[in-house]
Amino acid sequence: MCGIIGYVGGAPAIPVLLAGLKRLEYRGYDSAGLALQAGDRLVALKSVGKVAGLAEKTRQTWTPEEQQGPRVGIAHTRWATHGAPTEPNAHPHFAAGGGIALVHNGIIENYRALRARLEAKGHVFVSETDTEALARLIGEAYQGDLRAAVLAALRQVDGAYGIAVLSRDEPGVIIAARKGSPLVIGVGEGECLVASDPAAIIAHTRRVIYLDDGDVARVTADHVDIVDLDAARIDRSVGELGFAADAVEKGGYEHFMLKEIHEQPEALRNALRGRLDPRQGTAILAGMGTSPRDLAEIRRIVLLGCGTSLHAGQVGEHAFGELAGISASAQQAAEFRYRNPLVDPDDLVVAISQSGETADTLAAVREAREKGALVLGLVNVVGSTIARETGRGVYLHAGPEISVASTKAFTCQVAVLLLMALRLGRGRRLSRERGAALAVELARLPELVGAVLAREAEIAAVAERFADQEHAFYLGRGPMQAVALEGALKLKEISYVHAEGYHAAELKHGPIALLTPGTPVVVLANRSPIRDKVLGNAEECRARGACVIAVMTEGDDAAGIDAVLRIPDCDPLVATIPAAVALQLLAYHVARRRGCPIDQPRNLAKSVTVE
Numbered sequence: 006m007c008g009i010i011g012y013v014g015g016a017p018a019i020p021v022l023l024a025g026l027k028r029l030e031y032r033g034y035d036s037a038g039l040a041l042q043a044g045d046r047l048v049a050l051k052s053v054g055k056v057a058g059l060a061e062k063t064r065q066t067w068t069p070e071e072q073q074g075p076r077v078g079i080a081h082t083r084w085a086t087h088g089a090p091t092e093p094n095a096h097p098h099f100a101a102g103g104g105i106a107l108v109h110n111g112i113i114e115n116y117r118a119l120r121a122r123l124e125a126k127g128h129v130f131v132s133e134t135d136t137e138a139l140a141r142l143i144g145e146a147y148q149g150d151l152r153a154a155v156l157a158a159l160r161q162v163d164g165a166y167g168i169a170v171l172s173r174d175e176p177g178v179i180i181a182a183r184k185g186s187p188l189v190i191g192v193g194e195g196e197c198l199v200a201s202d203p204a205a206i207i208a209h210t211r212r213v214i215y216l217d218d219g220d221v222a223r224v225t226a227d228h229v230d231i232v233d234l235d236a237a238r239i240d241r242s243v244g245e246l247g248f249a250a251d252a253v254e255k256g257g258y259e260h261f262m263l264k265e266i267h268e269q270p271e272a273l274r275n276a277l278r279g280r281l282d283p284r285q286g287t288a289i290l291a292g293m294g295t296s297p298r299d300l301a302e303i304r305r306i307v308l309l310g311c312g313t314s315l316h317a318g319q320v321g322e323h324a325f326g327e328l329a330g331i332s333a334s335a336q337q338a339a340e341f342r343y344r345n346p347l348v349d350p351d352d353l354v355v356a357i358s359q360s361g362e363t364a365d366t367l368a369a370v371r372e373a374r375e376k377g378a379l380v381l382g383l384v385n386v387v388g389s390t391i392a393r394e395t396g397r398g399v400y401l402h403a404g405p406e407i408s409v410a411s412t413k414a415f416t417c418q419v420a421v422l423l424l425m426a427l428r429l430g431r432g433r434r435l436s437r438e439r440g441a442a443l444a445v446e447l448a449r450l451p452e453l454v455g456a457v458l459a460r461e462a463e464i465a466a467v468a469e470r471f472a473d474q475e476h477a478f479y480l481g482r483g484p485m486q487a488v489a490l491e492g493a494l495k496l497k498e499i500s501y502v503h504a505e506g507y508h509a510a511e512l513k514h515g516p517i518a519l520l521t522p523g524t525p526v527v528v529l530a531n532r533s534p535i536r537d538k539v540l541g542n543a544e545e546c547r548a549r550g551a552c553v554i555a556v557m558t559e560g561d562d563a564a565g566i567d568a569v570l571r572i573p574d575c576d577p578l579v580a581t582i583p584a585a586v587a588l589q590l591l592a593y594h595v596a597r598r599r600g601c602p603i604d605q606p607r608n609l610a611k612s613v614t615v616e
């Protein structure tokens with residue numbers, strides 16, 4: 006949520022900052038701004054809307070020569086929390102008569118009190134943001150040492166922040182600090198970058214330092230030194246980014262979402278690599294890090310996540326019950342800590358998050374740890390906060406996911422949850438034969454998903470048929486109920502078609518009243534012991550004039566169905582993955598047909614770092 010990029014080095018800063026913002030735009034895109042050290046002053050530009058608007062304003066404001074000048078700057082792309090997306094509310098925010106500039110991700114929770122105190126001292130605020138209070142605190146504390154001023158200000162704030170700060174009086178210096186909002190420093194040859202996401206710096210360097218909560222770094226072109234909030238020196242090692250620059254490029258696809266949908270065979274291959282043991286019929290997950298005895302003692306499993314990650318957990322709920330005989334429940338992470346959760350040391354809590362930064366999931370992790378539960382992370386972004394706070398867990402290895410709509414992360418989350426269920430099942434009641442059969446099916450996942458992708462044109466043709474509708478329903482039973490929820494979420498977030506996912510049997514208990522002739526109803530009717538029940542539910546919809554689109558196993562009889570999306574024959578738990586891929590493509594092509602901004606839907610941000 007919101008993106009930060011800072012640059013200090015020998016190259017012109019403006020192109021670096023604008024390119025970095027472009028990479029970060031998926032994190033927030035309602036306004037953008039930058040501040041630069043230009044001789045003995047700070048200059049800034051802000052604009053409402055996308056980064057392209059800021060780039061245009063830059064061209065209109067400064068001549069090409071002027072744009073080449075500044076070598077140090079900070080920039081921000083915003084997802085509004087406090088105050089509408091307007092220029093005054095856009096970052097950077099200033100203090101000390103324009104001598105200090107600040108960009109900020111996160112929320113300063115006590116900003117009202119801080120603002121009142123500052124206003125009482127005569128400060129006149131120019132924005133509605135929480136960030137301006139922090140900028141002004143830094144300005145108040147500044148006595149010639151920017152980091153000392155930042156430290157003094159940060160000691161007064163509650164909340165979450167990732168910040169980058171410039172002073173007019175300290176050329177060539179950026180101060181960067183984090184607490185609860187990620188920040189990474191890229192260490193290049195004679196240049197350094199500060200960013201909220203490595204995607205913004207990968208084009209410059211793969212050498213990075215991840216800041217930890219409480220770290221305050223002083224960054225110059227050739228040196229980074231870090232202290233904690235008490236100004237005590239800290240050593241942080243320089244690591245290597247695990248992906249290449251082209252992983253964050255569209256690579257010829259029209260949208261990142263489409264690219265990421267098509268990357269799924271490879272992403273799944275990476276998620277499964279070295280983790281299957283078909284001979285023993287089990288999975289090898291070193292990251293679970295617990296002895297077989299401890300695993301055997303797990304009494305209950307709680308799966309925590311938000312949005313798509315919660316839906317993955319809902320598939321997991323079925324898998325743990327069915328394969329391992331362990332009672333599992335997927336819970337909305339935002340709700341978890343407010344319901345006095347019943348977790349104890351015999352319980353396994355799995356925090357599922359693509360970004361590893363979702364504030365609600367992180368808060369739930371902290372609550373579960375406090376209650377003594379064993380907490381594992383199921384995270385995609387290496388080094389993210391949830392990955393680090395859980396300390397153990399299993400990475401997805403899906404590669405960077407840029408599109409706001411999560412696709413490959415979902416299928417990899419489900420795949421890894423199935424691996425975990427297999428692993429736990431084999432320590433309990435699951436026979437070697439059944440385990441081996443499932444391991445073989447899981448190993449086929451790249452091929453199963455590839456078969457769905459090969460049918461993209463058919464799926465696009467189905468999408469054409471209902472792209473003009475304003476309402477849709479998605480129905481499934483068992484683990485496919487979660488896929489129905491996920492399919493509906495995909496459709497609504499990128500195409501703005503109102504879509505609801507339900508248990509297939511639930512429709513007749515109320516929502517069926519909404520069906521009118523032609524309403525699209527997507528039913529997940531793959532080959533499984535409950536397929537005929539689902540088809541029965543589909544009939545109930547057809548009888549009311551609905552247009553039934555069924556996800557069905559290749560070869561199954563589709564008589565009476567209006568449109569069919571085919572998936573290959575496979576185990577019903579495994580089938581959740583190719584079925585989800587079919588629904589991703591369906592949503593994508595509906596949104597494309599409707600001309601929607603697919604990678605950056607309105608009002609959304611990729612990583613939701615506020616509660």
Ligand code: M6R
Pocket residue numbers: 311312313314357358359360361362363366409410411412494498611612613
């Ligand atoms: O990064 P996380 O997996 O924790 O994110 C959770 C949700 O915000 C995310 O899945 C969201 O629902 C996606 N936009 C769905 O496509």
